[in-house]
Amino acid sequence: MGLRLHNTLTKRVEELVTREAGKAAIYVCGPTVYDVTHLGHMRAAVVFDVLRRYLEFRGYQVMHVQNVTDVEDKIIARAQAEGVPTDAITVRYLEDYRQASRALNVMPPHVEPHASQHIPEMIEMIKKLVEGGYAYDAEGDVYFDVSRLPQYGKLSGQLPGELRAGARVEPGEHKRHPADFAVWKHAKPGEPNWDSPWGRGRPGWHIECSAMSLKYLGMGFDIHGGGDDLIFPHHENEIAQSEAYAATQPFARYWVHNAMVMVRGEKMSKSLHNYIAVADALGRFPADVIRYALAAVHYRKPMEVDEARLQDAAKAVDRLRIALASAETILARAGSRSTDGPASRLLRKAAESARTAFTAAMDDDLNTSSGLAAVFELAAEMNRVTDQVLKGGTDATETTPGLREAREALRTITAILGLRLDSAADEDLARRVRDLAVSLRQEAAQLFSEQPGQTLDEIVAFILAGREQARAKRDFATADRIRTRMAEAGILVDDLPTGPKWRIATDGRRPTADASGPRA
RNA sequence: GGCGGCGUAGCCAAGAGGCAAGGCAGGGGUCUGCAAAACCCCCACUCCCCGGUUCGAAUCCGGGCGCCGCCUCCA
Structure with missing residues (x-):
């Protein structure tokens, strides 16, 4: 049996069957670059990095696309507040995001499309939506008409008729239905804007992900990921636009969402100002420790992050590092001499069990907590043997082939979680x-x-x-x-x-x- | 109000019908000049509460209670 993932579309854990055997096409919603990167962003990055590494471990050829939202209200607001061009904001915070990702050993996506560089694709898409009657021009704003799409609401369960009446209508808007959403916004003074058939303006937020995922991955790609706060309206609207545009279903086969990072019972977010910036966290704990803390909890469960949690993670990471370092010491002492003694055979078995247990855990919707239990059991077995050697009860050479295998298993497994366990x-x-x-x-x-x-x-x-x-x-x-x-x-x-x-x-x-x- | 999730030891956290993984903390021991690390032993008769189904439930069903997310920008 292969990898099973929770699909938000069906609310069930399902066997992953990709569009093309042996290949996995993944689109993950990336950051809106208007402020510093915090641990919440990195949880998403780490979750999908682990997914990618595990898919690769399982033999998939992965195509990972992750966008950068660099055209957006908050960016404009920040640029105006600071009196600088929007580019200055997006460049600064994209660099911050990249540094955080690099520090936490998050593999860069294969393609990192920027919204600002895909305006023509978005306009093309909107044109077709208008032609097809799925979107309408209302005085320079173009709205998607949710009533035209029967499947609207299939991801989030939010049905247009049940949305709180009036909740989404702001003064000056000309929506036909409160749930209709902007795919194009007319330009206001001082905002970045582009020419379009509906006058100068800029794209709505959701359209970029539709345009860019379809451009790089095509309709019906395998996995669409992001934080669970994006399910509605962002992902629901992406589906609506894309399926209306393509006149087929599905837009994406599996929707995978990570839960939020919490601070004292509340979601960590920029707007609540309760966030821990990655740069600050890195000043206090090594990258491995932060990475461990973010990866050790199942990705669909909200997780609290605080000092105590990171301290615990530090101890756990230490335990793995020490097991590895002790093994290296024994292996160095044994040199090239080796006998497959009882200790070695025991370790070989432990390595095999760890691999099996870890794979089974990860296959079950990326159960990293359960997978880590297997890692610690292996580390304990390695420690038992190295302990015997250090106490003189067992000769180092008798442990060698098995210890080497155990070390490799520990390295392989922890690498999938993105841990380096190596200061260099x-x-x-x-x-x-x-x-x-x-x-x-x-x-x-x-x-x-x-x-x-x-x-x-x-x-x-x-x-x-x-x-x-x-x-x-x-x-x-x-x-x-x-x-x-x-x-x-x-x-x-x-x-x-x-x-x-x-x-x-x-x-x-x-x-x-x-x-x-x-x-x- | 609508949609969704969660509640397991002092803390964190797996498990989802058949004797409650793992990490941290704690207690005892081995080793050690000491400390640390490592190793050995101990540490939830019980899984928010109340009913029900079952030979058997933390796991299934019904009803409560508590907490959280989304419905506005959000990873």
């Missing part, structure tokens, strides 16, 4: 590590007369060598002082029977993090 691959962490090196050089210079090397590894090794001398002399006061100061700098030292081992702290104790904390 984490841009933000790497930057912090460089800062650490600088502060530690000063620290080392105070502690010892000799000068350490340049890299963090060299510096830490230098300090730890000095500390070991103190320990050998049973000068524990000095040894403990050094360990404490290193911890303050963000380097945690574990004195194992085999000697000291260090790691970079992943919790909130970040040496270079500014103290401002998340916005609230």
Whole structure:
């Protein structure tokens, strides 16, 4: 059995059967670039990134299209408030979004169409809608006539007659029905505008996604994704326009929606000003930790995000990192020698179980929580074996083939969730590590007369060598002082029977993090 | 008012008819100069409440209570 996904269209979990076998065409609603990127945006990005990575793992060739809304009321309002061109706003916040995505290891979409660059396609579409009688011109505004489309409401369950009367009509509008929505808006002074058969103006919000998804993926593409706050009216209206335009159904085969990120019981949003900016979160926690927190909860369940949640995530990520690092240590010790001993066979079995359990969990509507349970069980098995080796009960060489397999399984699975578990691959962490090196050089210079090397590894090794001398002399006061100061700098030292081992702290104790904390 | 979702241990969170995954926190132990990490053991007779169906329900049905989202821009 293959991947099953919850389809908002049917409100059921269904087996994914793509338009073309082995290929998956996905359109995800991207950001409106008018303000800083917050964790809510990144939840959507991470959810669909995990979907994409999992589809690829399952052998699909994925085509991922994600739009950028760069023509929109809020952008215009912000530009006017700041007295700058709208481009200045969209460029600034698109860059912010891209940085956040890159930091969180979100793969860039294959195509990233901008609304502003697809005006002709939208006009073309609107023309055909007007010709077909699905849309009407009302003094320079063009509205979609929802009464013309029998299937209107099939996604959201919102039927035109039941929409709260008058709720959507603003003064100066000339809609025939309250549920009709704008596909073209006449230009107001100072707004970006384009020529059209209905006079100068700009497209309505929904039309861009119809025009761009159809252009790059075509009618009947596989998965349309986005936040569940987009179900109505945005996605309902996309369906209406697209199916009226194409005169066929369906516009998209599966509709996948992620639930919202919550802050103290309320949806995190720009308009409520209760958001945590990704840039701020990254100042306090490594990307892996944020990514873990966002991916660990099932995507259709609203999730609360706060400091405590991120602390928990940091501990969980640490556990995986330590399991991996310990395995590397044992593998390095075993070198090329290997015997497929009992420990090795046990690990091979554990790796196989983990892969099977993870795949089963992910096949079931991307059940990442359940999948993570499999990951932790594997990590525990690896730890049991490495523990035995470190305690001298098992020879490292007896673990090798199985341990290698277990390590690969752990790497493969966590990579699907987008975790790197490796400081070097984490841009933000790497930057912090460089800062650490600088502060530690000063620290080392105070502690010892000799000068350490340049890299963090060299510096830490230098300090730890000095500390070991103190320990050998049973000068524990000095040894403990050094360990404490290193911890303050963000380097945690574990004195194992085999000697000291260090790691970079992943919790909130970040040496270079500014103290401002998340916005609230 | 309409549409939809959720309520599982101190916290987070899977499970959706057959002995309640996993993470964090907590308690005890092994190891250790100490700390940390790791490992071992313990930590929900019970899943918001009340009825019902069933040999059997956290899971199905009915009725409550509480919370949230959408119906206006939103990931």
